[in-house]
Amino acid sequence: MSESFPNGNSARSTRQKRALAGALARSSSFRSAQDLHAELRLRGERVGLTTVYNQLRALADTGELDVLRTDEGESLYRRCSSGQHHHHLVCRSCGMAVEVEADAVEAWAEAVARRNGFTAITHTVELTGVCPNCQ
Amino acid sequence: MSESFPNGNSARSTRQKRALAGALARSSSFRSAQDLHAELRLRGERVGLTTVYNQLRALADTGELDVLRTDEGESLYRRCSSGQHHHHLVCRSCGMAVEVEADAVEAWAEAVARRNGFTAITHTVELTGVCPNCQ
């Protein structure tokens, strides 16, 4: 008996995945799918837009990428260094992001929610501004 | 000299505006445009979906309504009692919301941003959970 992947677990290494991973690795900004796809095309990498969307979604689902949504509803992705829970201070001009921790905020959120009898709490905390370079 | 409205300022009272205002007034939940439009139709009020969208956007622009976006990208509106800056603890099941203040968080956000040299700072802080009624 040699069931290849009983639990539906696999993962093939493809040219497209590597190209996208590269683009994400060399960027410290939050990027959109369209944006990343455009960069790959410029680099001569031939990757379908649908593939970029698929992969970004998959990577975000497994927690390998952080996601945030612009006011216009566009999803932006970034590979964060910290695997820990954290938040971001993002430049609204270039997308550059700084990872920040906020233990105090975590505690506050938990307390407020509990005080009001809410359960299954989650929170969103994002800081936006203009970075030093973009002033 | 009797220039009616030099700075483009006016505001007419219409049946549609009153109907929408009413729906918003009697709800303490964040509601979508579609949702509000559906309610108006049920009530027998004849209001176009486009009008609902137009008005909600206009009211949000003037700060008369608070807006937040779901993970699916849908905009939800609510008429908040406080005109002051505040945040929300929202039930992800029924949309019911509690207004919360967070001076500590305000200070933290300001400090973090300044420490990193960011300017023109804004912040997003939303708490989501399941309210007592929906458990």
Add this chain to the structure above:
DNA sequence: GATCTTATTTGCAATGATTACCACTATTGA
């Protein structure tokens, strides 16, 4: 290396909320 299984890729057609148009209607000041 040949072969097979199926994970991935990808062009193209939906989706779905929101907006642009714009001709038509109705409020309000005179």
Add this chain to the structure above:
DNA sequence: TCAATAGTGGTAATCATTGCAAATAAGATC
């Protein structure tokens, strides 16, 4: 009453994102 124009709302267009189904290609097995 009447003109000026804010407001309305049906319909078409936008646009990021997803569904689909056929074509491609890892990589395990022979």
